[in-house]
Amino acid sequence: MSTVPSGGNRPRSAARSPALTPPADAIAPVRHPDAPAPGELLGSHYAHCFGCGDEQPHGLHLQARAGEGVSITAEFTVRPSHQGAPGLAHGGVLATALDESLGALSWLLRVVAVTGKLETDFVRPVPVDSVLFLAAEATAVSGRKIFCSATGRLGSPEGPLALRADALFVEVKVDHFIDNGRPEEIRAAMADPDQVRRARAFEVNP
Template sequence: MTPPPGAVAPVRHPDAPAPGELLGSHYQHCFGCGGAQEHGLHLEIRAGQGVDVTAEFTVRPVHQGAPGLAHGGVLTTALDETMGSLGWLMQTIAVTGRLETDFVRPVPVDTALHLSAAVTAVRGRKIFSSATGRIGAPDGPVAVRADALFITVKVEHFTEHGRDEEIKAAMADPDQVRRARAFEVNP
């Protein structure tokens, strides 16, 4: 996914989490990063030096597609979630607009997949990013990679389109409210 003419380099927000800091879950019931999802990915994503992050995900038996191998949709979800967390570093809320995934090699169950993602360019509300998943170590063989286009949105995107029960529960969580307020500076 090639950024269009006029796209600029991403800028890390001065209030972004420090390099190496664990970003935490944006929502406890998120399949990608939430701890309340029994069969979720439970990604732990850490801020990088620039507008980049790293994460690790261990493929469990509940994540398989073909016998003994990770489901491609689960691997795509892991990359999507990792790229989606890049908004924390720019202090902006964004949702996936387009995602292209390349599957390079199978990922066996019980394998640790090391993920890295970075914003490559920004143009208006469009955020271009890329991610890679490597088997066994941060410098291990590439198993999966993706490019994505994210679109910045306001928090109302979720409150207007989400289910009332979950919205009320999230807004009752002080961490969720704090995070939402932190992003209000960058609509």
């Protein structure tokens, strides 16, 4: 079973919640045979998503690409509107970028999954106008639980480590959204052929 992706300066489990350590019988994540090819842009799972939606004017507009195995890379440019302190990115915005990168692993597993737990280390301050190079990887699967990790590096994929996260995603059915989402947006999503096509990419049948 793989451990933390590149950039971890300590073993992943050292300071993490026990819930983020896969159980002994966890299996290695399996890339779906129909997953997008390495290098392919993954697109947005929902046009109004704050993390990746192209129709979300307030969003981060993260664009992720498939990597090898069950991994993705993404770039995120920190804008003045993302500040938490003068000239520095807000930690919550950075955590969102990590969350979105980890969520994009769903495209490679072809399952619908939501974040159950996300633990983030903020290793270095991230100045406005920085380009963060994000890398996320699924590390283990146990039933509906997907264990995954991500890093954010400054300026280049090999740049200084600024962020590190470990997360637990939980596989859900599309009913999760239908049952819990506001009816107005659910109706609009189900009436949008493009959205239905995206949902099909996750092998769900809205």
